Amino acid sequence: MSTPALSLILVVHREQGWLPELAASVLDKRFSDLELVAIDDASPDHAPELLDSLAERDSRVRVQHLAARVGLGEARNLGLELAEGEYVWFVNTTDLVGSLATPGAADLLLVAYRRANVLGEERPGSRPEPAGADALQVCDKLYRRELVGDLRFGPGLGSALSVTWPAFFRAERMAPWRRAGYIRREPPNAEPERGSPFDVFAQYETVFEHAAGAPDERRRTVLPAMLRHELSLLAREVPEGDQREFFERMSDAYRRHRRGDEPPLGSRGLELRARLIERGEYRAYAAFNGSLALRRELSPKRARRMAGRAKRALKPPSRNDRQALYRARQKQPLDPDLAVFAAYWFRGYSCNPRAIYERARELVPSLDGVWVVNSDGASSVPDGVEYVMAGSPDYFDLIARASWFVNNVNFPNNMVKREGQVHVMTHHGTPLKRMGLDLRTAPDGGERSGLPGLLRRCARWDYSVSQNAFTTPIWERVYPTRYESLETGYPRNDVLATATDEGVARAREELGIEPGRRVVLYAPTHREYQEGYVATLDLASLANGLGDDFVVLARMHYFYGSTDELRELDRAGRLRDVSKHPSIEQLCLVADVLVTDYSSIMFDYAVLDRPIAIHAPDWDEYREKRGAYFDLMAEPPGPVTTSDAELVEVLRAGEDGGRLRADFRARFCYLDDGHAAERVVRRVFLGDRDAAGAATKPPEPVAP
Numbered sequence: 001m002s003t004p005a006l007s008l009i010l011v012v013h014r015e016q017g018w019l020p021e022l023a024a025s026v027l028d029k030r031f032s033d034l035e036l037v038a039i040d041d042a043s044p045d046h047a048p049e050l051l052d053s054l055a056e057r058d059s060r061v062r063v064q065h066l067a068a069r070v071g072l073g074e075a076r077n078l079g080l081e082l083a084e085g086e087y088v089w090f091v092n093t094t095d096l097v098g099s100l101a102t103p104g105a106a107d108l109l110l111v112a113y114r115r116a117n118v119l120g121e122e123r124p125g126s127r128p129e130p131a132g133a134d135a136l137q138v139c140d141k142l143y144r145r146e147l148v149g150d151l152r153f154g155p156g157l158g159s160a161l162s163v164t165w166p167a168f169f170r171a172e173r174m175a176p177w178r179r180a181g182y183i184r185r186e187p188p189n190a191e192p193e194r195g196s197p198f199d200v201f202a203q204y205e206t207v208f209e210h211a212a213g214a215p216d217e218r219r220r221t222v223l224p225a226m227l228r229h230e231l232s233l234l235a236r237e238v239p240e241g242d243q244r245e246f247f248e249r250m251s252d253a254y255r256r257h258r259r260g261d262e263p264p265l266g267s268r269g270l271e272l273r274a275r276l277i278e279r280g281e282y283r284a285y286a287a288f289n290g291s292l293a294l295r296r297e298l299s300p301k302r303a304r305r306m307a308g309r310a311k312r313a314l315k316p317p318s319r320n321d322r323q324a325l326y327r328a329r330q331k332q333p334l335d336p337d338l339a340v341f342a343a344y345w346f347r348g349y350s351c352n353p354r355a356i357y358e359r360a361r362e363l364v365p366s367l368d369g370v371w372v373v374n375s376d377g378a379s380s381v382p383d384g385v386e387y388v389m390a391g392s393p394d395y396f397d398l399i400a401r402a403s404w405f406v407n408n409v410n411f412p413n414n415m416v417k418r419e420g421q422v423h424v425m426t427h428h429g430t431p432l433k434r435m436g437l438d439l440r441t442a443p444d445g446g447e448r449s450g451l452p453g454l455l456r457r458c459a460r461w462d463y464s465v466s467q468n469a470f471t472t473p474i475w476e477r478v479y480p481t482r483y484e485s486l487e488t489g490y491p492r493n494d495v496l497a498t499a500t501d502e503g504v505a506r507a508r509e510e511l512g513i514e515p516g517r518r519v520v521l522y523a524p525t526h527r528e529y530q531e532g533y534v535a536t537l538d539l540a541s542l543a544n545g546l547g548d549d550f551v552v553l554a555r556m557h558y559f560y561g562s563t564d565e566l567r568e569l570d571r572a573g574r575l576r577d578v579s580k581h582p583s584i585e586q587l588c589l590v591a592d593v594l595v596t597d598y599s600s601i602m603f604d605y606a607v608l609d610r611p612i613a614i615h616a617p618d619w620d621e622y623r624e625k626r627g628a629y630f631d632l633m634a635e636p637p638g639p640v641t642t643s644d645a646e647l648v649e650v651l652r653a654g655e656d657g658g659r660l661r662a663d664f665r666a667r668f669c670y671l672d673d674g675h676a677a678e679r680v681v682r683r684v685f686l687g688d689r690d691a692a693g694a695a696t697k698p699p700e701p702v703a704p
Helices: 019-027 047-057 072-082 161-170 199-211 222-236 240-257 268-279 282-297 300-314 322-329 351-363 393-401 436-441 448-458 471-478 491-497 501-510 539-546 564-571 584-590 601-608 619-625 644-653 658-668 676-684
Strands: 006-012 034-040 061-065 087-091 108-110 113-116 122-126 141-144 174-176 182-185 335-342 368-373 387-389 402-407 422-425 463-466 484-487 518-522 550-554 593-596 612-615
Touching: 006 019, 006 072, 019 034, 019 047, 019 471, 034 047, 034 072, 047 061, 061 072, 072 087, 141 161, 161 199, 199 222, 199 240, 222 240, 222 268, 240 268, 240 282, 268 282, 322 393, 335 351, 335 393, 351 368, 351 402, 351 491, 351 676, 368 393, 387 393, 393 402, 422 676, 436 448, 436 471, 463 471, 463 676, 471 484, 484 676, 491 584, 491 601, 491 676, 501 584, 518 539, 518 584, 539 550, 539 564, 539 644, 550 564, 584 601, 593 601, 593 644, 601 612, 601 658, 612 644
Parallel strands: 006 034, 006 087, 034 061, 108 174, 113 182, 335 368, 335 402, 368 387, 402 422, 422 463, 463 484, 518 550, 518 593, 593 612
Antiparallel strands: 087 141, 108 141, 113 122
């Protein structure tokens, strides 16, 4: 094999949701004279399997798995030893590589990069100018391998300093790499570099050792850059109790390495700080910073804002001012046993939160679980289950003092998360359709404006429940805030996994299903790009075509509810309208076959290992307008139909798609064993870190 022109070195620890996009941005290019050297730094998620899958599909990918985590710097050193390319480029999992081209002949190539937030909004990054090379960055540079052959990344925080600066000193020829580009993304769930701010002192000592033989115009740039870097760490990263020691070490290093020929720092404030650092006057430095902070605090705009807050806070709670009541209750201590449960925007007692609540009552008897429901949902709450009405004074008192929150959607914007409160997002489906941040590229842009608010709500999460290894990386990428993923299976499916013949017979009897009749459950999804419900199946024709041996249960999406036509068909006895039935799990139990289009109910119903028919007359339109994470037509859980007559024929023939369903179940349902709720309860409420372990099956990479 010939030597590649370029080796990209990637260290992976967590960040599994971003890995497929980064890999695609590297490998799916016309320029292919490259290799991707990936170091799995003992990543505890599915990143190792994703890397192996990439290597199986593309011979340019080489993967090295580490048994124990060594940290970013040491892992990059290993990648450097393995790299075979003429040039090396260190890239981050959360970023994207732009266009690629033959590197050229320079020792050090500088890559222009843009910064982009998770919403896709870009801001200026860097220009590839050699004189302004930023030694704190490593991803914006390509190094000739011989240039960095004996250099090594240091341990801990700032590990790149001992490579970037010496390479800058050594390079005889630096040039911009104008035909390439890089996009720096720093999502909130990016894995931070491990280490202490104090690590940089040793890194800079190594830098100054290499600087001794460097040209003066390059050596002079080190001290100002070091000062800015260390001041930033002191202000943002160093704990208050360690700040004096950090300052004293800054002062010592600054005095030892200052030669007097360094360029100006560029601002009066920095010059004043530098003088205080050089003299070692920590108290004066702290007073100077304090005066600047006070000046900012007392700005007229901030003063008016603070006065307004104080006035509102002093306003006594009134009967009609529930937000004032909420603010007052937030001053009370949290109740360590009080837990809030809710589902589907307070629509009732259901879904994953219900399963977790019922299991928690058994395993954590001290827990005081209270449900939040609206007026329509109150009827679904069983006797003996405590609940409050959404928006009532009791509701605000509850969310102010509770320690635990479990919901399958986000709580409203007016809910403020207090320190010590724990939020569990259970979700309510495995995603076929694109979700979260992936909707920013939706053709109609209808969801785009609400994404900043979505991220603020997601920032409350402490745990995110996932049904399978396919789903977890998607959640972590499209809801990119810092939380722990609980890959447990879906708690609501416990009742399906443990179903017995007696339980099924009882459920059928409760619904009045006559013995011997074959039950078809029809449950279509929501199409947000349409105004209102647009039928894709003629239910009257379906019922007539199946005849008296079948009974059709029609379950419309909760965003639509029932329809006039459906209610009329129900009254005529031609089918059953079960749109308002409180438990979709019970409907699944009684059904002999599921008919759906693109609803996530297919992932749940498959737990029962019963036939599923996918009725997809508008798949191309749905995939174009909403987007999908895999091709359902290529990997369905059963037969696919596109016309009413074809669906009737499939159902009457009893086609069960056994092989298709088995593959589908193996990919999506392998964790649904009847103990998912218990795993969540043990991890969240009982603190058992082993309760929600990694999945037992390697995932398929998620296409970006």
